[in-house]
Amino acid sequence: MECIFTNTEWFLNWGRKSSIWYLLFASACCGIELMQTGGPRTDVDRFGAVPRATPRQSDLLIVAGTITYKMAERVRLLYEQMAEPRYVIAMGSCANCGGLFQGSYSVVKGVDKIIPVDLYIPGCAPRPEALADALIKLQERMMKEKYLRTVGASA
């Protein structure tokens, strides 16, 4: 039984990690690096990561850029529209902690104040290599998941 679980889980995780569809969403200048990451030089399509234009079909939300209070509610809405299992990467200083705009009256001091974050990428803005590395780290994390024995078992 354990053997079946392990193999099925491996297969599920492998399928999931090989098709990380990320939401086509950027709120500031990190979006430029995000575009570059999807472009031919870094090409995260190699890992099966392709942008999707709707949160309903996305597995990963890359918060690329400064989030203002006005935007915070929209980000939360996007996150809630995504189907589980869903992952969040906070890309760049602004999404991590408010960054350069921490002293501003209208900037959220880190996107983890509104949605749970799986990975933080430092940098202003992080290079495409950093984002590709974060994707690989996320894939490693996905492979360690025991979906059938946690969430799936209770369903």
Added chain:
Amino acid sequence: MNFEDIVKTLKAEFGETVKEAAPGTVVADPGEIEKIALFCRDNPLLDFKALIALSGVDHPGRIEIVLHLASYGKKHFLVIKTALDRNKPEISTLENVWKTANWHERECAELLGVLFKGHSDPRKLLLPDDWLGYPLRKDYVPPTEYHGISHSRHNPVEKKRGAPPS
């Protein structure tokens, strides 16, 4: 047309309500601003067809509205400043003179609390609709939270400095 001639033209029309300040800048009476703006736009010698920016500055005791005007035909520029009472800043809208003033005035209104009388769309432009206070005023205190999102974040570096030496 150089700046001296622009000031002369304005003074010939409005007398002492327009005063020369810094180079390229005139200070105008806030009550006359709409007439002055219309004159600047329609006078064929001045020909200020473009409003580059309408902004506000918070000075002690007064709020200054700054208009940057340009004439692309005559290739000259002018800055008009006008001071408003800080406790009750009110000025008539320039939306009917230059259409672009609409958004500039909305921004100035939400950030500095200036009331533009006669504005056709006095909603907030950039800030959330339920925002309180005027952030670009010098005495503005930011809120501690907005819709349950805390405004402060723990600074790991500062704590390390303040900690007793071990």
